[in-house]
Amino acid sequence: MKIPLDYICVKSGLLCNRCQSLIDKGEVEHYEVDVMKILLDLEETQFRELKDAVYHKAFKVDNLLILLVTSPPTMSHQKWIKIAKILQEKLGLKVRILEKSNNIKSTASQLLSPARVLGVNTVWLPDGSVQYVIRISRNEKRFLPADENSLETALSKIHAIPIKIRVE
Template structure:
Protein backbone atom coordinates (compact mmCIF):
# COMPACT_ATOMS: atom_id res chain seq x y z
CA UNK A 1 0.00 0.00 0.00
CA UNK A 2 1.24 3.43 -0.83
CA UNK A 3 0.95 5.78 2.13
CA UNK A 4 2.19 9.36 2.60
CA UNK A 5 4.44 8.45 5.55
CA UNK A 6 7.37 6.02 5.72
CA UNK A 7 6.52 2.42 6.63
CA UNK A 8 9.10 2.31 9.42
CA UNK A 9 7.83 5.53 10.97
CA UNK A 10 4.23 4.26 10.96
CA UNK A 11 5.15 0.82 12.33
CA UNK A 12 7.34 2.14 15.16
CA UNK A 13 5.33 5.25 15.95
CA UNK A 14 8.52 7.34 15.94
CA UNK A 15 8.42 9.85 13.10
CA UNK A 16 11.46 10.92 11.10
CA UNK A 17 11.87 14.66 10.37
CA UNK A 18 10.14 14.38 6.95
CA UNK A 19 7.11 12.54 8.35
CA UNK A 20 6.97 14.89 11.34
CA UNK A 21 6.84 17.89 8.95
CA UNK A 22 3.90 16.27 7.11
CA UNK A 23 2.04 15.86 10.41
CA UNK A 24 2.94 19.35 11.66
CA UNK A 25 1.87 20.98 8.37
CA UNK A 26 -1.53 19.26 8.52
CA UNK A 27 -1.13 17.23 5.33
CA UNK A 28 -1.41 14.11 7.48
CA UNK A 29 -3.53 14.09 10.64
CA UNK A 30 -2.10 12.43 13.75
CA UNK A 31 -5.29 10.31 13.96
CA UNK A 32 -4.45 8.77 10.57
CA UNK A 33 -1.28 7.05 11.82
CA UNK A 34 -3.09 4.20 13.68
CA UNK A 35 -5.24 3.64 10.57
CA UNK A 36 -2.15 3.40 8.35
CA UNK A 37 -0.52 1.05 10.86
CA UNK A 38 -3.57 -1.22 10.86
CA UNK A 39 -3.61 -1.22 7.05
CA UNK A 40 0.07 -2.18 6.93
CA UNK A 41 -0.53 -5.01 9.41
CA UNK A 42 -3.43 -6.29 7.30
CA UNK A 43 -1.33 -6.06 4.13
CA UNK A 44 1.19 -8.46 5.68
CA UNK A 45 -1.49 -11.13 6.10
CA UNK A 46 -1.85 -13.62 3.27
CA UNK A 47 -5.57 -12.95 2.92
CA UNK A 48 -5.06 -9.22 2.22
CA UNK A 49 -2.06 -9.25 -0.16
CA UNK A 50 -4.15 -7.28 -2.70
CA UNK A 51 -3.73 -4.19 -0.49
CA UNK A 52 -0.31 -3.65 -2.14
CA UNK A 53 -2.18 -2.20 -5.14
CA UNK A 54 -4.02 0.46 -3.12
CA UNK A 55 -3.09 4.10 -2.68
CA UNK A 56 -4.09 5.53 0.68
CA UNK A 57 -5.45 9.07 0.28
CA UNK A 58 -6.86 10.10 3.66
CA UNK A 59 -9.09 9.20 6.58
CA UNK A 60 -12.15 11.15 7.67
CA UNK A 61 -13.36 10.76 11.23
CA UNK A 62 -16.89 11.64 12.22
CA UNK A 63 -18.31 10.53 15.58
CA UNK A 64 -18.72 6.75 15.35
CA UNK A 65 -17.61 6.38 11.71
CA UNK A 66 -14.18 6.22 10.10
CA UNK A 67 -14.16 6.68 6.31
CA UNK A 68 -10.96 5.69 4.52
CA UNK A 69 -10.49 7.12 1.05
CA UNK A 70 -8.33 5.02 -1.27
CA UNK A 71 -7.46 4.94 -4.93
CA UNK A 72 -7.26 1.54 -6.58
CA UNK A 73 -7.41 -0.20 -9.93
CA UNK A 74 -9.36 -3.17 -8.67
CA UNK A 75 -13.11 -3.09 -9.03
CA UNK A 76 -14.06 -5.52 -6.26
CA UNK A 77 -16.16 -3.84 -3.60
CA UNK A 78 -16.35 -7.22 -1.85
CA UNK A 79 -12.62 -7.13 -1.09
CA UNK A 80 -12.83 -3.58 0.23
CA UNK A 81 -15.76 -4.53 2.47
CA UNK A 82 -13.69 -7.42 3.83
CA UNK A 83 -10.84 -5.02 4.64
CA UNK A 84 -13.30 -2.58 6.25
CA UNK A 85 -14.65 -5.35 8.48
CA UNK A 86 -11.15 -6.38 9.57
CA UNK A 87 -10.21 -2.75 10.27
CA UNK A 88 -13.42 -2.26 12.27
CA UNK A 89 -12.33 -5.06 14.57
CA UNK A 90 -8.78 -3.68 14.91
CA UNK A 91 -9.76 -0.04 15.48
CA UNK A 92 -13.00 -0.66 17.44
CA UNK A 93 -14.95 1.78 15.27
CA UNK A 94 -17.20 1.38 12.23
CA UNK A 95 -15.06 1.64 9.08
CA UNK A 96 -16.14 2.38 5.50
CA UNK A 97 -13.69 2.30 2.59
CA UNK A 98 -14.56 4.39 -0.46
CA UNK A 99 -12.89 5.10 -3.78
CA UNK A 100 -11.36 8.53 -4.36
CA UNK A 101 -13.70 10.06 -6.92
CA UNK A 102 -15.38 13.36 -7.70
CA UNK A 103 -18.54 11.52 -8.80
CA UNK A 104 -20.91 12.24 -5.93
CA UNK A 105 -23.44 9.57 -6.92
CA UNK A 106 -20.80 6.80 -6.96
CA UNK A 107 -19.36 7.98 -3.66
CA UNK A 108 -22.82 8.21 -2.09
CA UNK A 109 -23.70 4.68 -3.21
CA UNK A 110 -20.46 3.33 -1.69
CA UNK A 111 -20.86 5.21 1.57
CA UNK A 112 -24.60 4.61 2.04
CA UNK A 113 -24.51 0.96 0.95
CA UNK A 114 -26.88 -1.03 1.05
CA UNK A 115 -29.26 1.94 0.62
CA UNK A 116 -30.20 2.73 -2.99
CA UNK A 117 -29.67 6.27 -4.19
CA UNK A 118 -32.76 7.77 -5.88
CA UNK A 119 -30.85 10.81 -7.12
CA UNK A 120 -28.25 13.43 -6.42
CA UNK A 121 -28.99 17.12 -6.95
CA UNK A 122 -26.59 20.03 -7.02
CA UNK A 123 -27.93 23.35 -5.81
CA UNK A 124 -26.04 26.49 -6.81
CA UNK A 125 -26.61 29.23 -4.26
CA UNK A 126 -26.58 32.99 -5.04
CA UNK A 127 -23.34 33.52 -3.10
CA UNK A 128 -21.49 31.20 -5.51
CA UNK A 129 -21.36 28.13 -3.28
CA UNK A 130 -22.89 24.76 -4.00
CA UNK A 131 -24.91 22.39 -1.88
CA UNK A 132 -25.68 18.75 -2.58
CA UNK A 133 -28.90 16.87 -1.87
CA UNK A 134 -28.68 13.08 -1.85
CA UNK A 135 -32.13 11.57 -2.22
CA UNK A 136 -32.89 8.11 -0.84
CA UNK A 137 -36.08 6.12 -0.39
CA UNK A 138 -37.69 6.60 3.02
CA UNK A 139 -38.18 2.83 3.15
CA UNK A 140 -34.41 2.32 2.86
CA UNK A 141 -33.65 4.87 5.57
CA UNK A 142 -33.64 2.23 8.30
CA UNK A 143 -30.73 0.48 6.52
CA UNK A 144 -28.42 3.51 6.70
CA UNK A 145 -25.01 2.56 8.15
CA UNK A 146 -25.15 5.32 10.79
CA UNK A 147 -27.05 8.49 11.71
CA UNK A 148 -27.97 10.92 8.92
CA UNK A 149 -26.11 13.81 10.61
CA UNK A 150 -22.88 11.81 10.71
CA UNK A 151 -23.18 10.91 7.02
CA UNK A 152 -23.91 14.53 6.08
CA UNK A 153 -20.80 15.59 8.02
CA UNK A 154 -18.69 13.02 6.12
CA UNK A 155 -20.01 14.25 2.76
CA UNK A 156 -19.27 17.84 3.83
CA UNK A 157 -15.66 16.91 4.68
CA UNK A 158 -15.22 14.95 1.44
CA UNK A 159 -16.59 17.57 -0.93
CA UNK A 160 -15.97 20.73 1.12
CA UNK A 161 -19.60 21.70 0.42
CA UNK A 162 -22.69 21.15 2.52
CA UNK A 163 -24.64 17.99 1.75
CA UNK A 164 -28.07 16.91 2.92
CA UNK A 165 -29.63 13.47 2.82
CA UNK A 166 -33.30 13.70 1.97
CA UNK A 167 -35.72 10.82 2.39
CA UNK A 168 -38.55 10.63 -0.14
Protein backbone atom coordinates in the same frame (compact mmCIF):
# COMPACT_ATOMS: atom_id res chain seq x y z
CA MET B 1 0.16 -0.12 -0.01
CA LYS B 2 1.09 3.35 -1.08
CA ILE B 3 0.66 5.73 1.85
CA PRO B 4 1.45 9.44 2.36
CA LEU B 5 3.87 8.77 5.24
CA ASP B 6 7.13 6.77 5.25
CA TYR B 7 6.73 3.02 5.86
CA ILE B 8 9.43 2.97 8.54
CA CYS B 9 7.83 5.85 10.44
CA VAL B 10 4.41 4.19 10.43
CA LYS B 11 5.76 0.75 11.39
CA SER B 12 7.94 2.07 14.23
CA GLY B 13 5.59 4.78 15.48
CA LEU B 14 8.50 7.27 15.56
CA LEU B 15 7.95 9.98 12.97
CA CYS B 16 10.71 11.69 10.99
CA ASN B 17 10.62 15.47 10.43
CA ARG B 18 8.78 15.17 7.09
CA CYS B 19 6.05 12.89 8.47
CA GLN B 20 5.68 14.96 11.64
CA SER B 21 5.30 18.14 9.57
CA LEU B 22 2.49 16.48 7.52
CA ILE B 23 0.67 15.75 10.78
CA ASP B 24 1.35 19.24 12.17
CA LYS B 25 -0.02 20.88 9.00
CA GLY B 26 -3.17 18.73 9.25
CA GLU B 27 -2.63 16.96 5.93
CA VAL B 28 -2.56 13.66 7.84
CA GLU B 29 -4.49 13.21 11.10
CA HIS B 30 -2.87 11.47 14.08
CA TYR B 31 -5.40 8.58 14.09
CA GLU B 32 -4.53 7.85 10.44
CA VAL B 33 -1.09 6.59 11.51
CA ASP B 34 -2.77 3.73 13.42
CA VAL B 35 -5.00 2.94 10.43
CA MET B 36 -1.99 2.86 8.07
CA LYS B 37 -0.08 0.61 10.48
CA ILE B 38 -2.94 -1.91 10.56
CA LEU B 39 -3.24 -1.80 6.75
CA LEU B 40 0.51 -2.40 6.32
CA ASP B 41 0.35 -5.33 8.77
CA LEU B 42 -2.59 -6.78 6.80
CA GLU B 43 -0.61 -6.38 3.56
CA GLU B 44 2.27 -8.41 5.01
CA THR B 45 0.17 -11.16 6.57
CA GLN B 46 -3.15 -11.74 4.78
CA PHE B 47 -3.83 -9.49 1.82
CA ARG B 48 -0.91 -9.36 -0.62
CA GLU B 49 -3.13 -7.50 -3.11
CA LEU B 50 -2.90 -4.39 -0.90
CA LYS B 51 0.62 -3.91 -2.27
CA ASP B 52 -0.83 -2.12 -5.33
CA ALA B 53 -3.58 -0.23 -3.48
CA VAL B 54 -3.33 3.48 -2.73
CA TYR B 55 -4.40 4.99 0.60
CA HIS B 56 -5.63 8.56 0.11
CA LYS B 57 -7.26 9.76 3.33
CA ALA B 58 -9.30 8.70 6.35
CA PHE B 59 -12.16 10.72 7.81
CA LYS B 60 -13.46 10.19 11.33
CA VAL B 61 -16.99 11.37 12.05
CA ASP B 62 -18.49 10.43 15.41
CA ASN B 63 -18.30 6.62 15.56
CA LEU B 64 -17.65 6.18 11.82
CA LEU B 65 -14.28 5.91 10.06
CA ILE B 66 -14.25 6.35 6.29
CA LEU B 67 -11.21 5.33 4.22
CA LEU B 68 -10.65 6.63 0.70
CA VAL B 69 -8.59 4.22 -1.36
CA THR B 70 -7.82 3.32 -4.95
CA SER B 71 -7.91 -0.42 -5.51
CA PRO B 72 -5.82 -2.48 -7.85
CA PRO B 73 -7.73 -4.60 -10.40
CA THR B 74 -6.89 -7.76 -8.44
CA MET B 75 -8.68 -6.53 -5.31
CA SER B 76 -12.30 -7.64 -5.00
CA HIS B 77 -15.08 -5.88 -3.11
CA GLN B 78 -15.36 -8.88 -0.76
CA LYS B 79 -11.73 -8.48 0.34
CA TRP B 80 -12.33 -4.81 1.15
CA ILE B 81 -15.30 -5.87 3.30
CA LYS B 82 -13.05 -8.33 5.19
CA ILE B 83 -10.44 -5.61 5.69
CA ALA B 84 -13.14 -3.21 6.96
CA LYS B 85 -14.28 -5.84 9.50
CA ILE B 86 -10.72 -6.36 10.75
CA LEU B 87 -10.24 -2.59 11.09
CA GLN B 88 -13.59 -2.37 12.89
CA GLU B 89 -12.48 -4.94 15.48
CA LYS B 90 -9.06 -3.37 16.04
CA LEU B 91 -10.17 0.28 16.17
CA GLY B 92 -13.57 -0.11 17.82
CA LEU B 93 -15.20 2.10 15.18
CA LYS B 94 -17.61 1.42 12.35
CA VAL B 95 -15.49 1.37 9.16
CA ARG B 96 -16.44 2.09 5.55
CA ILE B 97 -13.91 1.75 2.73
CA LEU B 98 -14.73 3.82 -0.35
CA GLU B 99 -13.17 3.88 -3.78
CA LYS B 100 -11.89 7.44 -4.35
CA SER B 101 -14.03 9.29 -6.86
CA ASN B 102 -14.72 12.92 -7.77
CA ASN B 103 -18.32 11.98 -8.57
CA ILE B 104 -20.59 12.86 -5.62
CA LYS B 105 -23.24 10.31 -6.56
CA SER B 106 -20.66 7.51 -6.74
CA THR B 107 -19.20 8.39 -3.33
CA ALA B 108 -22.65 8.77 -1.78
CA SER B 109 -23.80 5.41 -3.19
CA GLN B 110 -20.78 3.67 -1.67
CA LEU B 111 -21.11 5.40 1.70
CA LEU B 112 -24.88 5.12 2.09
CA SER B 113 -25.23 1.53 0.89
CA PRO B 114 -27.28 -0.61 1.33
CA ALA B 115 -29.62 2.41 1.08
CA ARG B 116 -30.02 3.49 -2.55
CA VAL B 117 -29.40 7.02 -3.78
CA LEU B 118 -32.34 8.31 -5.82
CA GLY B 119 -30.43 11.28 -7.18
CA VAL B 120 -28.19 14.24 -6.51
CA ASN B 121 -29.55 17.76 -6.91
CA THR B 122 -27.44 20.88 -7.31
CA VAL B 123 -28.74 23.89 -5.37
CA TRP B 124 -27.39 27.31 -6.35
CA LEU B 125 -27.58 29.61 -3.34
CA PRO B 126 -28.15 33.41 -3.61
CA ASP B 127 -24.56 34.15 -2.57
CA GLY B 128 -23.30 32.22 -5.61
CA SER B 129 -22.18 29.13 -3.72
CA VAL B 130 -23.29 25.60 -4.55
CA GLN B 131 -24.79 22.96 -2.30
CA TYR B 132 -25.62 19.38 -3.22
CA VAL B 133 -28.65 17.49 -1.95
CA ILE B 134 -28.57 13.70 -2.00
CA ARG B 135 -32.03 12.17 -2.12
CA ILE B 136 -32.88 8.80 -0.60
CA SER B 137 -36.21 7.03 -0.20
CA ARG B 138 -38.03 7.19 3.14
CA ASN B 139 -38.24 3.38 3.10
CA GLU B 140 -34.44 3.14 2.77
CA LYS B 141 -33.62 5.47 5.67
CA ARG B 142 -33.37 2.55 8.11
CA PHE B 143 -30.53 1.07 5.99
CA LEU B 144 -28.22 4.07 6.49
CA PRO B 145 -24.92 3.08 8.18
CA ALA B 146 -25.06 6.07 10.59
CA ASP B 147 -27.27 9.05 11.39
CA GLU B 148 -27.93 11.62 8.65
CA ASN B 149 -25.89 14.43 10.25
CA SER B 150 -22.76 12.26 10.52
CA LEU B 151 -23.11 11.14 6.90
CA GLU B 152 -23.65 14.72 5.70
CA THR B 153 -20.53 15.84 7.60
CA ALA B 154 -18.51 12.96 6.15
CA LEU B 155 -19.60 13.63 2.56
CA SER B 156 -18.95 17.35 2.98
CA LYS B 157 -15.42 16.64 4.26
CA ILE B 158 -14.68 14.18 1.44
CA HIS B 159 -15.72 16.58 -1.34
CA ALA B 160 -15.06 19.90 0.49
CA ILE B 161 -18.51 21.13 -0.58
CA PRO B 162 -21.67 21.45 1.55
CA ILE B 163 -23.77 18.30 1.05
CA LYS B 164 -27.19 17.57 2.58
CA ILE B 165 -29.16 14.33 2.70
CA ARG B 166 -32.89 14.58 2.12
CA VAL B 167 -35.26 11.72 2.87
CA GLU B 168 -38.28 11.73 0.55
